[in-house]
Amino acid sequence: MHEYDLIADWYASQRSGDMGVQEVTALAASLPGGASVLDVGCGTGLPLTRVLIEHGCQVLGVDSSRELLARFQATFPRVPVLCAPIQSCELQALTFHAAIAWGVLFHLRHEEQEQAISRIAKALKPGAAFLFTSGDTHGSIDGEPMNGVPFRYHSYSVDGYRELLRTHGFTLEATHTDPGGNFHYLSRKTG
Incomplete structure (x- = not known):
């Protein structure tokens, strides 16, 4: 997203702490050794x-x-990256044991979220977990600007995500809200 290029330094300085660490740690611990993971919106x-x-x-x-990925590559120079929106990203024949999408889907309009979930589903192995954050109420809102840059947020309801996931071969296994108010969805590819 172009907006993140505008606030990359500020965002990098603010994105610390343990937001999401507990959930991603639990997911990683459930995977086989050396598992391949697609990190969507890796920042x-x-x-x-x-x-x-x-x-x-x-x-x-x-x-x-590009700006966030430059910081990513400075920290993790051996980790491969792709600079592209996930909904149009070319993953070739790559397949993954799991995918995470932390703080990214709600930036995409509803039809783009469907494209993103479809793309992720095609890249996951059967039985793979997909962990993501988004809202839990259907609609679109203007959020508080981050470092002066306005952002718009889009979400489905929990039932809306359940149906969207089902359409793309996932079963919604669990949802919860963390202490920071982030709503988490854990789903699994069924076929």
């Missing part, structure tokens, strides 16, 4: 890509922000 890679790497995962980072 700077901190802290979540680091968690995956520390658990022995082989990560491919995907982000549409």
Whole structure:
């Protein structure tokens, strides 16, 4: 997203702490050794890509922000990345044991979210987990600007995501809200 290019330095300085670490740690611990993980909207890679790497995962980072990816590559020079929106990203014949999409889907309009989920589904092995964050109420809203840059957010309801996931071969296994107010979805590719 172009907006993140505008705030990359600020965002990199703000994205610290343990937001998402517990959930991604649990996911990584459930994967086989050396599992391949698609990190959608990887940003700077901190802290979540680091968690995956520390658990022995082989990560491919995907982000549409060149500025955030530059910071990612400075921290993780051996981790491959693709600079592209996930909904049009060419993953060739790559397949993954899991995918995460932390803080990214809600930036995409509803039809783009469907394209993104379809693309992710095609890249996942049967039985693979897909962990993501988004809202839990259907609609679109203007959010608070980040460092002066306005952002718009889009979400389905929980039932809307359940149906969208089912359409693309996933079963929604669990949802929860963390102490920071982030709504998490854990799904699994069924076929």
